[in-house]
Amino acid sequence: MPLVDDPRTIRSAVGHSGRTAVLATKHGKLELIGPSMSRVLGIEVVAVDIDTDQLGTFSGEIPRTLSELDCAIAKARLAMEERGSDLGMASEGTFSPHPDVPWLTTDRELVVLVDDRLDHVFWECAVSTEITAITETLGPDADLTSLAVRADLPRHAVMVRPALPSPRPGHGAAQVVYKGIRQSSDLASAVQASCATSGTHQAVVTTDFRAHCCPSRQVVIAAAAERLAHRVGSCCRACGAAGWGTVDIVRGVPCRWCGRHVPIVRAEIDGCWNCGIRIERSVGEAAADPGICATCNP
Ligand SMILES: [Zn+2]
Ligand SMILES: [Zn+2]
Structure with a gap:
């Protein structure tokens, strides 16, 4: 009870x-x-x-x-x-x-x-x-048309900043990062502005990962x-609490030739955070390919 x-x-x-x-x-x-x-x-x-x-x-x-x-x-x-x-x-x-x-x-x-x-x-x-993920360092004369294709503009956006060391002496302390750039005209002006303040006259263009x-x-x-x-x-079948699911994995599958354990996933463990019950569930092959065994294929 x-x-x-x-x-x-x-x-x-x-x-x-x-x-x-x-x-x-x-x-x-x-x-x-x-x-x-x-x-x-x-x-x-x-x-x-x-x-x-x-x-x-x-x-x-x-x-x-x-x-x-x-x-x-x-x-x-x-x-x-x-x-x-x-x-x-x-x-x-x-x-x-x-x-x-x-x-x-x-x-x-x-x-x-x-x-x-x-x-x-x-x-x-x-x-x-x-x-889509790019990181490119480029100078003021770089081909921005091909960059825009690699960066998937305007579907995605990029950020542009001056390459380090930055800023050049006399350009203040703050490093300006141009964000959310999708249009080629904005890309061009951000690259020019960043190159102008970079100690190496280069800009770094990266994918803008904001959602x-x-x-x-x-x-x-x-x-x-x-x-x-x-x-x-x-829900947990024992206590009814929400959130039942995989809590751990078990590694170690015997090699088909020599029987030594290869460290690939053998089972997943489903569990309940509330009552602590754990149930092992086999996944993958029962025997491992000798090609990934450190003994048979060193
Ligand atoms: Zn083996
Ligand atoms: Zn439970």
């Missing part, structure tokens, strides 16, 4: 349908995150215009010091405090070189749902390499929100 005043029993009874979540966003993420939360969970998401740049910017003017998860939670909490809400949301994107293919950029999008009624943070990620400027990122944020909605909508 469950104890009625056990916090785990109380948490099992908390649902989400009919509640309103506040979404911290300055960059138009409501239409990416709201629909799946509404359709799958019956949560109405409302945008709160929070200046999330204080927690770090893609342009590097303000470095992100928190982990992506802590940063997303901090953003959601800003919106919750602003509106006095017990349900908050935010998303956080991270761009990095692909571990195996360094010239490919990987976009990892994290979306959180902070629930103070449950005293729990739900989160999910989506990862994509189908992202409203980056459609290839928007689909990844929407995918992460969809995964989050389904996770929150999955």
Whole structure:
């Protein structure tokens, strides 16, 4: 018999349908995150215009010091405090070189749902390499027409700044970053202005990763929100709490020839944050290809 005043029993009874979540966003993420939360969970998401740049910017003017998860939670909490809400949301994107293919950029999008009624943070990620991402250093005479094609302008946007060292002596302390540039005339003038203030007479052009400027990122944020909605909508079969899903992976598949364990994923573990139940689920092949075995193919 469950104890009625056990916090785990109380948490099992908390649902989400009919509640309103506040979404911290300055960059138009409501239409990416709201629909799946509404359709799958019956949560109405409302945008709160929070200046999330204080927690770090893609342009590097303000470095992100928190982990992506802590940063997303901090953003959601800003919106919750602003509106006095017990349900908050935010998303956080991270761009990095692909571990195996360094010239490919990987976009990892994290979306959180902070629930103070449950005293729990739900989160999910989506990862994509189908992202438009350029970083190019160029001089004042560079061919901007081909750059615009590589940067997918005007569908995407770019940021332009002076190459380091910058600024040149006598040009003041602040480094100007031109953001949200989609038109070739704006690109040309930003490149000229940046070259003029750079110590190397060069400008750096990068993809503007802010969500409203980056459609290839928007689909990844929407995918992460969809995964989050389904996770929150999955209930633990033991205690009924929301948020059942994968909590861990297990590595170690025996090599087909020698039987030694190769460190690839053997199983995923589904679990419940509320009652602690864990169930292992096998994934992939039962035996590993000798070609990836350190003993058979050193
Ligand atoms: Zn082997
Ligand atoms: Zn449970």
